Every structure is written in C-alpha cells, then in structure tokens.
Amino acid sequence: MILLEVILLAALIVCAAATVLSRKLLPSVVIFMAYSSIMAIAWIFMRSPDLAIAEAAIGAGVTTVLFIATLRRVNALKEGERDG
C-alpha cells in the first residue's frame, strides 16, 4: 500500500515538474489536469472523499476548462482583433 502511495506521490512530482518545464502552453495545461486528478486520488488515499470530489470537479474540471477557454481566446486574438 505504501509502495502504491509512493508511486502516486512520485507521479505527482513528475507531473508538476513536467507542467512547469513543458515549452508549450496547451500540453502544460493538460498535464496540470493530470496532476489534479492524481491529487484527487491521493486524497482518496487519505480517506477524504469530499476533497477528492471537490478536487476532481474544481481542480481537474473547472480550472482546466477555464485555462483552455483562455488559451483558445488568446489564439483567436492572435489571428485577428486587439485593442490599443
């Protein structure tokens, strides 16, 4: 069990490092989503289902959607309009 937890935590660190180091934005947002999902699993290991649900819905779900919406808008802006 501890082995599983250690692997999980190592994956967490790897994901965090990969998010920060990846050169493109969209991949790093997607890796961040994976990071949040792993975090949700870590919280299940701590017997906190409330947190796991909240993290999966808010961290991995909503935050990622907002990031992607922003990136998409930025790409749309890159092609056309901008003010001032």
Add this chain to the structure above:
Amino acid sequence: MADFSLRKWLDGEQRLLDGERSAVLDTARPKPPQAVRRRQRHRGYLRRWRRFYAVLAVVTCLMLIVALAVTVLYLPRYGAVEDNPTLNGVVEYYLRRSAEETGAANFVAAVVFAYRAMDTFGEAVVIFAATAAVIYLLYITDRPVQLRPARAPKSPRNQILWQTVRLLFPYIAMYALYMICNGHTSPGGGFAGGAILGGGLILWDVALGEDRRETILSPERAVRAMVVCLGLYAVLKGVSFFAGANGMDWHLPTGAPGHILSGGLILPLNICVGVITAGCVITAYVLFTRAE
C-alpha cells in the same frame, strides 16, 4: 540606474531577450542611437541583476525546502494515533456530537456549514467577488454591453457533440443536483456539485453551437441569482449567529442523520452555495470565450 526592487526580479524586466522576442521589441519602435546605447548598457546591468536574483531565488528556495523538510521530521508522524496534538477535544467533539447536534451525517459538511459557517460565508463572498471582478474586467465597458459569438456565425452545429450532450446533460444535471442536495448525508456538497452543474452548463452551451450571440445564462442573470443566494445565506446565518450568541434556542429541526430532510440549515445553505459556484463557473466561461 539599476533598479534593485524585487518587482524587477519577479517579472524579469528587460532580460536579454531571445531571438523571437527581441525581434518583436526592436521593430516596435526605432530609437535614436544614443538612447539605444544607453538602453543596452541598462539592459546589461539588469541582466546581471536578473541573473543574480535568479540565483538568489534558487538558493532561497533550496534553503526553504531543507528547512521545511527538517521541520516536517519533527512533526507528529503521518497518521499517528498517539502523540498527535491534532487529536484533541475538538475533533472528539466533532466526531461524537456533531451528528446529533447538527443532524448531518457528513462531518465535513457539519464543520463547513455549522461550526465554521463564517469561513464558508467568506469563501462564498470570495467566489462572488471573483465573478464580479471578471465581469468588471471583461464585460462592462462604456459602450452598450454585448456578447459576441465565439465563432463565426453560420458555422454548422457539430451534430455528434450535440446529440451526445443532449443525451448526457440530464444525467449530469441530475448528478449535480443529487450531490448538492445530499451534501449533508454523503461526500460532495454544494461546492463540488455546483462546479459539476457549472461544467454541465458549459457543455450545453458549447453543444448548442458557438455561433449564437445569446448564451445559456447571461452574466446579469447569473449575478442576480448569486446575489439572491448570498443574501439568503447572510440572512439565515446572521439570524443563527445572533440567536446562538445571545443564548436563544433558534434552529431548524435537525432530523435523523442520514435522511435527506435533516441537518437543519445545512441543506438550504448547500443549495445556495451550489448556485453561487455554478454561477461563477458559467459566467467566467461565457466571458472568457465571448466577451467583446
């Protein structure tokens, strides 16, 4: 004159920029030669400072890691049952008495909405303030306010997406509502349920096609719903704070823990919080993709 403030360090001001970026910057505005020379000298200065600060930051950070890691070893062991100061009377109280006192089977919900209700109200205000700030930034302008389609008009609706979402959406909404309304009996609650509801609304909005001007829930309506829910929260909790501090015995019937109609104020508060979270999520998404 080099600027020694932490701000420069934070933003990496005028770092020697790599090829692409310096191309952007040089074409931005031609400079007279003297100014260029001065600027280059300035830039050299700042680059050295920048490097110094980067090294400083890394060193500070490493020191912080080591200090924290050593500190961690002095803390009570993870999961310890003995010698653990966190297992004191307070936790005992929550676990032994909260079920009968608040009527909620979920201890976390009891703590969030009954014992530490003020924190949760503050948190709901944070969500509301963030929504208001997003609206302030992206929505209100001097011109008449309007949303624009996220994609060029008349682009055909994606049929696969539309059919899938039409099938899925009722289940998502039902799941979210279940989670919000059962926050006091099972894990979940208003925040997670509200986020799921907001996600479902986003999906619905995407599937309806992004060439429309109107959205599934306009920011004004979302704000109105949020204000009503926050007001309700404030009134309910204000009365309960007042009654509690003055020793009056005012509370809703607590009911049997585990039953849907139990938990006194927790169920209405969960619904309020769910609406607030969902409103924040959908408003932020709508404005990110469609604001003029």
Add this chain to the structure above:
Amino acid sequence: MEALLSMRYEITSVVLFSIGFMTLLLHPNLIKKIIGLNIMDTAVYLFLAASGYIDGGYAPVLRPGEDVVYINPLPSSLVLTGIVVSMSVTALLLALALRLYRKYNSLDLDVIVLLAKQGKE
C-alpha cells in the same frame, strides 16, 4: 529513510510547494505563473489534509451503529474552502491575462513590461 517514508505526504508537499513557488517567481509566462500558483496552493492543501489522516480511520461520514475510528474532519473542511478560493483567484488572474493579451499581444511578462515602458516614454 524510515522517517522520510512515514512523512511521505509532507515531504512531497514541500517539494511541490517549492516547485510552485519557483515557477511563480521566475517563469516569465503568465499562464505558467498561474499554473505555478495552483501547484503551490495544492501543495499546501496536501500538507494540511495530511495532518487529518489517522491510521485505520474511515471517511468522515457517519456509520450508524458501528464504533469505528474516523479521520479528522477539520483539515478536510479547511482544504475544501481553500480549493474553491484558489479556483476563484485563478479565474480572476486568467481574466487579467486576457485583458493584458488584448492590450499587448503577448503573455510574456518580460515583453509586456518592456512594451509598457516604451508606451510611457
């Protein structure tokens, strides 16, 4: 080694905290900074939540009629508050990033600071 292993969650959260902290301070790209902020926050939440775990404890939902050990619900409720707060701050920062991009056509704070300075001169 034994000690490190027994404090695995705390150690991980310290490492994550410093990753997030460094990104927030040193990365020039705004989106990366926001991600770093989120990593830093979740690291603190991991630390806080780890203090609530009790060996052999059950999830903090009442099991009627059973005399079992539950985990400490207080850290969970604090972290629940925290997760939602960091989502709100993220939304606000992203909105700011969009505005900034519309003004300067860049998300790179180095470039933006320089453009802002040129605009002033």
Add this chain to the structure above:
Amino acid sequence: MLPLVCNLPMICLLLSMTVGILTALVRNGRRAFFLTAALLVAVTAASAAVLVYTWNTGESFTYTLGLYPTPVGIELRAGVLEGLLATCFPVVMLLSILGGYRDICQDVPAGKQSYYFLMLDLLLATLLGLIYTNDLFTAFVFLEVSTIAGSCIILSRETGETILASIRYIIFSTLGSGVFLLGLAILYQCTGHLHMDTLHTMIQLHQRRGEYLLPLMMSFGLLLAGLAFRSALFPFHGWLPGSRGSSTTASSALLSSLFLKGFAVMTLKVILRVFSLESAAEYRITDMLFLLGLVGMVFGSVRALMQKDAKRMAAYSTVAQMGYVYLGIGLGSAVGIAAAVYHILVHAFTKAMLFTSIGALSGTAHHSKRWADLRGSGRARPLAGAAFTLAALSLCGVPVLAGFGGKYVLSAAAFGVPGRTAVTLAVLVVSALLNALYFLPAVINIWSPSERVETVPRDGCYGVSALCFLGCNLVLGVGFVPLTRLIETGISMF
C-alpha cells in the same frame, strides 16, 4: 442575553459584506456611492459604540458565531484597540472616497462605478474581519477576499500599467497567503487548534515542555513572512509603487493608508495573541522586524527622493512609513507596539490626506502627476495646496501635526529599550531629514508662480474631506498622550 453592543462587530461584518453584495444590483454609480457612504457612517457609529463600551467595562469581550462555543466554533473578539481601529478606518475610508469622488467619476467608466463601490465595501469587510477575528483560518479567508477586492480597486483606471500592477499585486498576495497558510498548517499539526487564545495556551504548554520547538518557530516565521508580503515590508514592497502610481486617487489613498494596515494589525495579533512577545524575542523575530523596519525607512525615503512623479513618491514614502510601524513592533516592548499602532493611525490619516490632495492638485494639470506639470497648482487650488503642504509637513514631523506625534511616541518608546535607543533615534532623525528633503521642494514647487493657471470648478466634496482630514490630523498631533494611553489599555486587553 448579551448586551446589544456586543452584537455590533458581527452585525458590522455581515452588513458590510451584504451591502457589498447588494451593490452589484445597483446600476447607478451615484446611488452606489451613497450606499457605501451610509454603510461607512453606520459602521463608524457602531464601532464607536463598541469602543466606548469596552473602555467603560475595562475588558474585551468575545462573541461566538453560532451556537457552538470555541474552540469548536469560531468567534470574534473586540476590545478597546479593535474598537479604536474599527472606528478610525471607516472614517479614513469615507474621507478618501469623498475627497476622490470627482476623480472616481472621471476615471472609472460609468457602468463600472457600482462594481468599484462593491469592491470598496468588500475591502471594508476585510478590514473589519482582520480586526475582529479571533481565528487564524478566518483571517486567511479574509486575506483572500482582500486579494480580489484589492486587485479590482487597483484596476480602477484601465490602462496597461494598472493591469500589470494588478497582476503583480495578485502574484505577491497569493504568494503571501500561500506562505501564511503553510505556516498555519504547521501550527495546526503541532497544536491542533485554530482559535487564537487556545493556540496561545497550547504554544506555552509546548514551550514549557520543550516539544515541537522547531515547527513552532518555523510556523511563526512563515505566518509573519506571509503577512509581510501583504503589508509591503521592505524587501517585499516591489508590488506597491506601480499599483499606487497609476490608479485613481481614492484607490491609491485607500490602498496606501488602510489596506496595508489591516495586515499590520494581523501581524500584531500573531505576535501578541497567538505567540507572545517573549517568544518573538527568543526566536529573534523582533530583531528581524526591527532591522527590516530600519532598512525600509531609509530605503523608502531614498527611493522617494528619486521619483519625478508625485504619486510614486508618495508610494515610496509609504514603504518608509511601514518601516516605522515595523520598527515599533521590533522594539519588542508593549510601549513600542503602542507606538506602532499609533503610527498606523497617523499614517492612515496623513497619507490619505496627501493622496487626495495630490489628486485634487493634478486636476489643474490635466491629471498629470509629474512635478513639472504640477508647478503652481497650489495657487489654482489653495485648499488642496494647503492640505498637501500640511500633510507633507506632518510626515516630516513638524510639531502640532500628526506625524510629530508618531515620531515622538516612537522615540519615547525607544528610550525604554536600552540597546536600540541610539539606532532608532539616529534613523528617525535621518528619515525626518530625508522626508524634508523630498517634500520641501515639492511644496515650494506647487506654490511657485506659473503662467499656466487653469481654473477648475469648485469641488465641495473635496473641501469637506480636506477640512475633516485636517481636523483629525491636528487631533492626532496634539492629543497623543491620551490616545497612546487608550492604545496601551487596548494592548493590555488585546
């Protein structure tokens, strides 16, 4: 049944949040302004009642939020000091909004004005929350509310510069609150409480037994570092000048004079209520704060000397003035802390007056804040010129004005701490000289003749606010003896 007065802190807190929330539905900026002003008056009156009540009873009271006694539930706590601060802060806020109202109308687009006032209401809620709370986690929640409200207040004028300043501000404040939360998590792990008074007993217990000394020290440091990030203590001040320089008058006045002070009050709470002055001295925290305060005083003044822009100069002067506050805390005695609190009040009133008068003066120069453009502006608006002059003189420490009281109290406190008297006095003198060095040319500049005289319409709002500020300034400058006694009483029951 409690006396009705004891309910007032909770009512003020909930009222300011609720009014803020309802302001979102108000479309008209003027109506939102009146709503906010009414709220501020009500809160001032209520807090004054709390002040009088606690002064008469001679002890602070706690107010449990809900049916549950602490440490299970959470509570507010109010005493003389809390009452005093909660009375003064809304007054400063009201006067700043009044003084900067014309600029708000011009700088903030009409549709956004009600949202601007919404954020001001939330700022008030934050301040009240930080003043009254007796629970560390509640303080964290209010820190986050202040992050968002503050960023919008900075963004009052939407230029690229303010957006950048606002982002910088959010980054610094989230760093600060992240560090604060980490400290809180460590503290929770080794004590198991969040309620401040219970934490205090637990910490004393641990220290007597010699347990968890390292984690306690670490958490103390982290909590203070987080708050120092927020209150722009010297090495963490980087976000401050930009955010002050470019936003509207009322925003800069409020952010400089009040916003930072809420976190300074929280610092006091962490030192006095959660830990204790002895352990702060033992962990060398007071030495650290003393040193940073000293450096901040000199550094802020030197940087202010180099600015060509009035608002940026005032912003760097704020860095220096925060140095005074932390210097007072760093003296490590009750008198020193009383001096720090007194300086918080002095600076709140004086700096708000300075910023509003700069705003009024720049109205004659097409809203430019550069000294070159402000030349002769005092002749066009004599009242604003006089207010600027008096505020500047007050910051230099001329007698009868508030700044003199602050410096006097601080140096009197320094005499009680043998090792630090000489250093404190020397730096106080140097800082006063530096203040004079950058304020006197400014004062001469605004009064010197200039051919470019622009007539501006009379501004009644500003007149009222300037006169009130002047009155408060004189009161603080003359009445420092009874006021410090009040503050010392407040600290003894803090």
